[in-house]
Amino acid sequence: AQRVTQPEKLLSVFKGAPVELKCNYSYSGSPELFWYVQYSRQRLQLLLRHISRESIKGFTADLNKGETSFHLKKPFAQEEDSAMYYCALRSSGGGNKLTFGTGTQLKVEL
Amino acid sequence: ETGVTQSPTHLIKTRGQQVTLRCSSQSGHNTVSWYQQALGQGPQFIFQYYREEENGRGNFPPRFSGLQFPNYSSELNVNALELDDSALYLCASSPTITGNGANVLTFGAGSRLTVL
Numbered sequence: 001a002q003r004v005t006q007p008e009k010l011l012s013v014f015k016g017a018p019v020e021l022k023c024n025y026s027y028s029g030s031p032e033l034f035w036y037v038q039y040s041r042q043r044l045q046l047l048l049r050h051i052s053r054e055s056i057k058g059f060t061a062d063l064n065k066g067e068t069s070f071h072l073k074k075p076f077a078q079e080e081d082s083a084m085y086y087c088a089l090r091s092s093g094g095g096n097k098l099t100f101g102t103g104t105q106l107k108v109e110l
Numbered sequence: 111e112t113g114v115t116q117s118p119t120h121l122i123k124t125r126g127q128q129v130t131l132r133c134s135s136q137s138g139h140n141t142v143s144w145y146q147q148a149l150g151q152g153p154q155f156i157f158q159y160y161r162e163e164e165n166g167r168g169n170f171p172p173r174f175s176g177l178q179f180p181n182y183s184s185e186l187n188v189n190a191l192e193l194d195d196s197a198l199y200l201c202a203s204s205p206t207i208t209g210n211g212a213n214v215l216t217f218g219a220g221s222r223l224t225v226l
Contacts, residue, residue: 004152043113044153044200044217086152095166096143096204096215100152 002027004089006101013077014109021072021104023061023087032090033063033070034098039083047072047085057081077108112137114218116201122224123191131186131221133201139216141165142184144176145200147220153200159184188223196225 003026013019025031035047048056050063050070061072070087084105088098115134123129135142143158143166155168159178173189182203188195199222202215 043219046214088152095160096141096158096202097155097166097168098145098153098215099155100145102150102152 002031002089002091002099004087004099004101006085006087006104008104009102010105010107012107012109015079016076019072019074019077019081019106019108021085021087021106023070023072023101025068025070025087025089027068027089027091029092031092033061034088034090035059035061035070035072036086036088036100037083038086044086077106079108079110082106082108114201114203114216116199116218116221118221119219120222120224122226124226125191125193127191127225128187128189129191129223131188131199131201131223133184133186133203133218135182135184135201135203136216139203139205140182141204141206142178142182143202143204143215144184144186145202146170147198147200148194149197156186191225193225196223198222 005024033050036044037047038044059074063070084103086103087101090098114136117132141160144156145153147153156170157167162178175187177185198220200220201218204215
């Protein structure tokens with residue numbers, strides 16, 4: 001069975017500090033990994049996905065198959081980054097079935 | 111371009127009752143999936159619909175059922191409600207069910223169900 005683990009429920013950092021939100025997964029096949037974000041009073045939305053290898057709002061995430069991780073990183077946190085972040089996995093041939101982690105609340109303090 | 115809309119936004123039911131939640135997919139999207147998000151948890155996949163048929167199901171009992179209509183809108187029905195069914199129910203649509211487009215899920219704001 002596939003599983004996504006986000007070990008931190010809450011991560012608090014100061015503005016300008018680096019951010020790393022941890023995500024580990026277990027899946028025997030070739031997964032697709034995503035980060036979704038939910039800002040206060042907004043809907044869940046896609047932040048980035050590993051196949052795109054892109055940087056969105058300064059965030060990047062690299063899929064490490066050896067460590068089965070997909071950590072989300074940003075070198076300098078901004079106040080507007082405060083939100084709930086969910087890591088998600090899509091199995092091969094899984095259509096729209098995503099397995100989500102429990103989420104990490106990021107709080108950027110001034 | 112309209113997004114995913116869900117109704118109702120909030121509702122309260124009692125144990126044993128039945129509930130129907132509705133979802134209109136984003137324009138141009140033909141695939142709809144439903145997720146349950148309990149308090150403090152991530153969304154959990156219930157099932158998805160494509161071409162008016164269920165196409166993939168998560169670990170939910172048969173009392174969770176759904177429909178998809180020709181206009182791609184969808185309903186989630188839950189029978190014999192239990193206290194643990196209290197959650198936020200999210201609908202998500204996507205342009206397709208396979209390929210890279212299937213990765214792009216657009217979520218609705220959700221329907222918050224409370225079972226007393």
